[in-house]
Amino acid sequence: MKLPQFEYAAPPTLEEAIALLAGSAGEARPIAGGQSLMPMLAFRVASPALLVDLRRIPNLANISISEAGTRLGAKVRWCDIDAHPQLRVAHPLLAAAVACVGHYQIRNKGTVGGSLAHADPAAELPAIAVTCDAQIVVAGSSGSRTIEAAHFFVGPMMTALAPDELIVELRLPPWPARRRWAFEEYARQRGAFALAGIALYYDELDGQAHDTHIGVLGASLRLHRIGEAEAVLNGRIVDARAIGAAVEAAMAAVDPVDELDVSADYRRALVGTLLARGLKASLSRSSNESD
């Protein structure tokens, strides 16, 4: 369908963008890459009165890697992450997950901030944010604040952002070089949304898993970690028995919805299979052996 009518503005500063959002009583939407919002406009699922284009706002497209962790500006595109020389080592889980996002043309436009704000429970970056205990820095009329990823995604396509707030940056905690990790997802076609996916990492201490993080995407209405499966692995050697127990715990913990073409049972089985696959892959791979 042709798009609904709206006003359009491309302010040159963050402050002006926030003022425009604040002045439009919740009827405005920010647009960056537009790779999720434009289809929503075409389907008329969204019909904002005003689009506030962030394309002229400077300094939102930085990627920084330091002892404080990895920071991605809101306007960093998927293709910027692909092209970054250090990210694959600095945060291999992020790089592996982002490699599964969309098609070539989408990757040239889609942004970090857009994906977080869109909050699709099947999207890769929000799942990485939740799995890694990331923080999302936002700016609004009353200043800026930092929101924990676990509290940022409040439901499918719903975030904790106020109507006058914009995402500024995603902050991922530091990534130890020897950390073990895996990202596994299943989609029907390359670039399509995953039916389910698993992001995981753990650190090893005397051969045992510690600080295990397991996040799931696509299989629930909400992005979340699977604490039950994490607890099974913590303090254990990751062997076939531990993997089996973690898979069992994960399958019992997830709550997928039944859909016409994808049953809840199928999605639950996928979560189990992907978790087993990921844990096996993690055994032969830590960050400095990343492929």
Place this chain on the structure above:
Amino acid sequence: MRITFSVNGQRTEIEVESRLTLADCLRHRLGLTGTHVGCEHGVCGACTVIVDGKAVRACLLLAVQVDGAEVRTVEGLAEGEALGPLQRAFRKHHALQCGFCTPGMLMTAHALLQDEPDADEARIREVIAGNLCRCTGYLGIVRAVSEAREAYRKRDGEAPR
């Protein structure tokens, strides 16, 4: 809104409604009907054009967003009256049947080969996965793009622009 941008090297100034997509602007306002519109929501890739050197879906971009940008469409791919190397390879390898997806395929492949003239077959397949073709089964397209790589490997200035 009044916008100014370049289309295939030609400066274009035009008054557009903010809700007009770049795809519709090219076709209906500028008469450049080589860019095809299939799904209108970013799935099929038929409307792929090159904006500031990057292949993008013209249905997922507003015309007002390309103010100041450089846009390349399939009309800008030929070398005068002659076909460019990618187009010649498509003809040779029967990389099209109905032709609907072809402009998008060509622009996607052109952007890829400009950036990555040594792209291997796996990379070519990965990239054109963003463009739906319901006739060819993609084999001829992959062959054509693979063959065209040679022309893009030439030194800057000689390579197809």
